[in-house]
Amino acid sequence: MCARLSGQDAALCRGLVGIRLAQRDSDGTRARAVRDTAEREIATTQGQSSAWWFLLGEARLILVRTGVLAREGPLQPTGSSNLLGANNALVHALEMDPRFAAAANALALAPLPRESADYYRNRVTTLRRVRAMLSGPALAAAARAEREAGSLDSAIALQRRALSIGGVDTGVVLLDLAQSLYQHGEPVAGRTALLSGAGVASEAAHRAYRQGLSWVATNTELAIWDTLSPGSRQLFVAIFWARRDIAEGRGDGERLVEHYRRVSFALSHFRLMLPQTGRQIVLTMPAHPVDLGKEYAARERAWKAPPIIAQPQVTLNPPLVRSAKAVLKDSDDPEALGRFVRDSKSIGSESPFRYYRPIQDLVDDRGVIWVRHGEPTQRAATVGGDAIEVWRYEFPGTSLVFQFRDVDFDGVAGASVLVPTLITLPAPDLVQVCHLERSLCPLSNRVVDEGDPGVLNHELRVEGERRSTDAITRARDKGRAQIDTGTATDSYHRDFTREVTPTLQILGLDRATGGSPRLVVAFAIPGGQLASVSANGRTVYPVHFQLMALDFRNGHRTGLDTLRQFVTNAALVEGQFIMGALELPVPEGTYTVSLVITQEDGRGAVAHLGKVTAPRASTRLAVSDLVLGREGSGVRWNSGATVVPLNPLNAYPKGGAAEVYFQLSGLTSGATCQTAFEFYKSDDDPKRPPRLRIAAPLTAGATRLEVQRTLGLQNLEPGRYRVQLTVSGAGETVKAVGWMTVVK
Secondary structure (H helix, E strand, O other): OHHHOOHHHHHHHHHHHHHHHHOOOOOOHHHHHHHHHHHHHHHHOOOOOHHHHHHHHHHHHHHHHHOOOOOOEOOEOOOOOHHHHHHHHHHHHHHHOOOOHHHHHHHHHOOOOOOOOOHHHHHHHHHHHOHHHOOHHHHHHHHHHHHHOOOHHHHHHHHHHHHHHOOOOHHHHHHHHHHHHHHOOOHHHHHHHHHHHHOOOOHHHHHHHHHHHOOOOOHHHHHHHHHOOHHHHHHHHHHHHHHHHHHOOOOOOHHHHHHHHHHHHHHHHOEOOOOHHHHHHHOOOOOOOOOHHHHHHHHHHOOOOOOOOOOOOEEOOHHHOOOOOOOOOOOOOHHHHHHHHHHHHHHOOOOOOOOOOOOOOOEOHHHHHHHHHOOOOEEEEOOOOOOEEEEEEEEOOEEEEEEEEEEEEOOOEEEEEEEOOOOOOOHHHHOOOOOOOHHHOOOOOOEEOOOOOOHHHHHHHHHHHHOOHHHHHHHHHHHHHHHHHHOOOOOOOOOOOOEOOOEEEEEEEOOOOOOOOEEEEEEEEEHHHOOOEEEOOEEEEEEEEEEEEEEOOOOOEEEEEEEEEEEEOOOOOOOOEEEEEEEEEOOOEEEEEEEEEEOOOOOEEEEEEEEEEEOOOOOOOEEOOOEEEOOOOOOEEEOOOOEEEOOOOOEEEOOOEEEEEEEEEOOOOOOEEEEEEEEEEOOOOOOOOOOEEEEEEEEOOOOEEEEEEEEEOOOOOOEEEEEEEEEEEOOEEEEEEEEEEEEO
């Protein structure tokens, strides 16, 4: 067909044939030939043909896929990627011919270049002009660009239009639509789209959902996702996000709204704006590491310099002035210097090996942490010198610290990577961030002569006290543990004006007189931590309780929301508690449960239990949760047939007694079974025998029993104990576990 044509028409025909053949190549040979021909024709015609610009863009896109290195060419400056060159060529083709449908669809479907965030505006503006010519897949792709540019209304409209036109992978587009809807503040519609897309059976949908989950999922959760059938994926996605809501005491869907907000922020502020090939550099070795060998070789030459002269005096940064005794056992030992340098380069921030390897290449490591944990409680960064950052997160009862160092990509753009420790970097940089991580800080502050030639030698020796091999190793191990935790967990903690520290019992129990099983929560809140008001000469403590439960079988969420007023004759003091119990009827099953306690002034707490079972009568031997109660605690629960004492403080005096209660089902009337209570200290070796064992036979008067026992604790020393109940009978054995503390 091309042979029947002549001139420019024949050349274009051969170019189109070359593009079709190149799409089946793996080495980019034909694509390079088309690119070279297009560049020559553009130079010959002075860029007057939109068709040649289109062919040039298509050829460059194939070169991206086949991994061919970029080179300078028309609308592709030196150092820019083939992807940027392709996008520029396609945009120019549409500027010359706004009715060029093939170029419009190619531009919409092309990946976004990484060089500059400003390119979004050019791309979005061009695609808006040619929207009427876009196919369904191209509309869906254009919608992503609109969302990245902040135009959520346009993104949602395009995604819905793409679904109506067809020709798209429904699961992938529904996932994109769900993200846009959540970011737009439409969580109900977003949830519908999210769950609908999760059930689509295509491989592309499976991969897209996996990539979306991987922002926060654990390795175990991803492994489970990979084994699911399409029919099971909707339930998995529902439970995946709902259990995170419950764990943080959040309303239904809050975590997912926050997740997409964080993703949007990370893509805006931490996106890797560089050619794809640059990512390979950061995964292997920093482009411009500080050369500690050269830096300290100069200092070693000053090893036997004259003593430091006291004048003129200047005060150096504190990290530059420390004693050398820890690492330099003898001031005349040059070998200590060599060991120090080698250790710094192998296990410090100068190491060429990355400890954390991301599974995506959209954002740098700061973006990874931001999506998982949100905005840091505190951030610190250097001004001048090495570009480093330290982020600190304060959580109830714990904290996480992450250290980042800038790594150059191709010398064009930059991004930050997680490092276990920055301890081997120059002290003037560390002093700017060490208030968030004390291991980076100096141990002393001395005055020395900055102009004396021996100062460099002195600086090395005083740095050595903190930067000994042991110090670097400890800092590295601590940093690795922080990275491991931070990249395997995610959080959306509720903020309170003041943290309250309640103690709880969360129990799954059945009703003796029928009806639904119960989740029973006994609580004790220190009165001194609560705000109160006076009324009629008495003290009132208003407390808001939200009990939340998620059923693992079907993803259904249920809860209790109540305000209670606790009245006392006088204000409570240290050692006095507000105590009570909450009861939530639920269907039988296994639940994750949280209790949120709040007051009007913003103080409060979230208590979470990952797994509790609400039992029902069984045909096989089964036991309920073990209730450890105490007479006189003032907190009781009525099973319908038995009044059960509770003990939310979980504390018992030495020599006292514990009232225990449990429910058995699946018994044979008249049969005998054995019960045994075993007490282990919380830090006992698993192979150690119990500290106390109390065993007794039990004769079943019915197929279902409520059992109460009083256990003497005279033989237990003060400490925290794990109490294990074992029931055996008719060839079956069941167990239940509780915790208690024996105090003096």
